[in-house]
Amino acid sequence: MTRCDNWVMQRRTFLSRAGLATAGLAATAGCMGDSSDAGSNDGTLTIATYSSFTGEDTAGNWLKSAFEEEHADATVEFQTPENGINRFVQRKASGATVDADLFVGLNTGELVRVDEQLDDQLFATVEDSLEGADTVDSSLSFDPEGRAIPYDTGFISLVYDEEAVDAPGTFDALLDPAYEDGLIAQNAQQSDPGRAFLLWTIDAKGPDGYLDYWQGLVDNGVQILSDWQPAYQAYTNEEAPMVVSYSTDQVYYHGEGVDMSRHQVGFLNDQGYANPEGMAQFADADNPELAREFMSFVLSETAQKEIAVRNVQFPAVEGVEPGGDFGKYALRPPEAVTFSYDDLAGNVDGWIEDWARQIAGQ
């Protein structure tokens, strides 16, 4: 942590004590710090994550409160850089300090990118010494070096309107005239579900066959929008009867007055593509012990249930059943497929680029 950050933090603490926390417009521009200055072990755990993990009613907020309750001296602070893990790769590459202890919300492709970009280790290996790491479903573990520990997973599937189309059932069926102009997907260059769906087609059709398959999808009128939100919005507005989404869709849509026919989950080839989310401790963490305690806490049964329900993702620890609405409405695919770290390394960028060029070159 730089001197600058410390100063800002202390200033914040002071301001909030003085009841002036909203005096946010005081200038902090031009503050100075030198990067060699090691931060003090003051019990602050800085967690970098994506923004929707934090704030009111979120898994992040629950974890913060529950963890702080168990560790009286600890304070959890969140950072939500807009460009996610890239922020820290770029920091490391440009010689700036990595100003966080833990990253939460890392997927396989991102970890591959981290390793391809950096010679130095961004993350520390923790698996062997981490309490609870052995309880994680081994099919979800995606880091051969034991740095990233999965804490939940989603399964990519289709969501469709059963009034408009029958469940397609297979990848090949999506090429039938019955599904013409029927599917909305997302851009694999910028969207997590879009990327997972593309990888799923590569898993099903092979690296030599997926581009032909996608040509078939394009000829049958598939639409590829920027990200999940615009795609789902277009689906909601009945622009198409199928959308690439998550198998947890019905957790949000059930109960009285909800038309469930528009929220049918379709697995293709009886599969869903698993997209596990992991957490990893930064090698340069100021507070590595606290970071590991937090990671263990995340893997505890109570936390796993809460994360599943609040983040609407399946738990990563084996045998944890969240129950309630989640247990009732979140659907597991008969078979989960996913590419391993080694499958993706050296390949994933090329696969996505070839695909994107083919679509945009139409």
Place this chain on the structure above:
Amino acid sequence: MGRRDGWALWVGVAATLATLVVVFYYPVGRVFADAVAVDGQLSLAPIRSVLGDPFYTGAAHTLVTDPAAVPSGVVEWLAAGAPAVEFGLFGFTAYQALLSTLVSVLVGLPGAYVLSRFEFPGRRFLRSVTILPFVLPSILVAVGFLAMFGRTGLFNDLLGAVGLGPVELTFTLEIVVLAHAFYNAPLVTRLVTAAWESVDADRVETARTLGASPVRAFRDVTLPQLLPALATAAVLTFVFTFMSFPIVLALGGLELATVEVWLFARVQSLDLTEAATLGAIETALSLGLLYVYLRYEARRTEPGGASRGLSRRPLVDGVRSLVDPLRLAVFAYGAVVLVLFAGPLVSLVVESVTTPAGQPTGDYYAFLLARQASTASGTVRPFPAVVNSLLFGAGTLLVAIPMGIVVAVVATRGGRGSRAAEALLTAPLAVSGIVLGLGMLQALVFGTTLFGQRLTVTGPVAIVAAHAVAAYPFVSRTVTPALRSVDDSLGEAARSLGADRATVLADVELPLVAPALVAGAAFAFAISVGEFDSTVLLSTGVDTATMPVALERYVGDRSLGPNLGPATAMGTVLLAVTTVSFVLIDRVGGRWE
């Protein structure tokens, strides 16, 4: 500049340049350095590899890979009957930008005519809020457009009611072009209205008394004063839509991808050299266009001397006036405006009080209140976001208006290289937002080592500076043509009486170009209020969140399920706050006119 320029102008120039260097030239330069260097050595290899890739430049790639084969290739092509040629991603990007510019001008120009030549209730209000679309995040424009022009949208309901349709607009180039017109036609309207209101009525009347027909008087007197504003608006629209990004993939899909989509993908995968190269080529094209245009504008603008504006005709003048062909055309235009602009905006507001199933709801506003009451850390609360937006907007006005005026004064001085200097000073318009964001991240957030200290520049002051840099070119671009048309003899008279340059500017010239200045101020405020990328980058936490930041956080908030209701509610707040602000800016500015 001599002593007679007055020290105030000198200080202004120095402060403008210093701000630009810190939050613009240095960060952007750091990124672009990657485009022209390999391993620290100057190299054209990155640029050659992009321009020589048929995916990017289509048929034009042989210009780089095999220039000697170009003449024979052209001959073969002509011999084959000149079939359609593809120019790759750059070619398509330019093509859709050209279409968008044409449509924006076609839609925007009649608006300027109506607003400046007719009097009707609500005219001032409409003029004030013309550029409201400017502040809307693309995700909300997509929501509004789907609700209005989608398969089951209101537009198809309307067509169905008169026995037409349905039309399938989603996922087409047409809807992307319409969305670009939604953003940019208001730019055309606002800039041309300001110019039209500055046309000197005395000169028009003189022409008429000398026997000129109304058409002739328009062509010889009015048109020359409108053309610079119209051309400015068209050039800016082209540059903006050339670099368009989120809206293309939100409404059109990846098949309609622009260069900016690839640039963003390169930044995501941290292939920063190719990202920088794409950005540098975009900027070179945009700056080249701006430079050519500025040369044209400098030759074109004639001194006018705006003493008295044209009088406006009442739009409705008795029942008979309603069947006048001209007025019928105006009403038909009004219908187009209602569909294209009011449609998506009203749809957005309707979405904020409607469940996905179509039932009325107050949940989304209750959500805003609940977030306001929240004490959980990391929660963006709506009211502080409104306050921050207004404070940053006001700060931006305070910085961008003087900066814009300084640049306009420099631009109107003439002399060698002044067009090139002006183009460089307008560069913030010609640089991709993604490139600027990347530069700010590297240079300001990560910091720059200077004298053994790592300097970082973040926080509210940095945010205002970044907003001002994005906004001042709008001030200078509206003020420069107007300033150029001010009769030189007025300034010379004042200076012969002992006034220095700054005094002449403040007391003589600026009051004469007040409509342009007010338009520039409205743009500057809009840019600040709508800005997202650098606000998030330079923020020090949720306490500097603005309305668009809050909105983006509510898009990702799933506590009411994955729907955009809370975001549309925040969007409605954004629209309301901005509307009031625009009216205030016009009223305050109008007092000075």
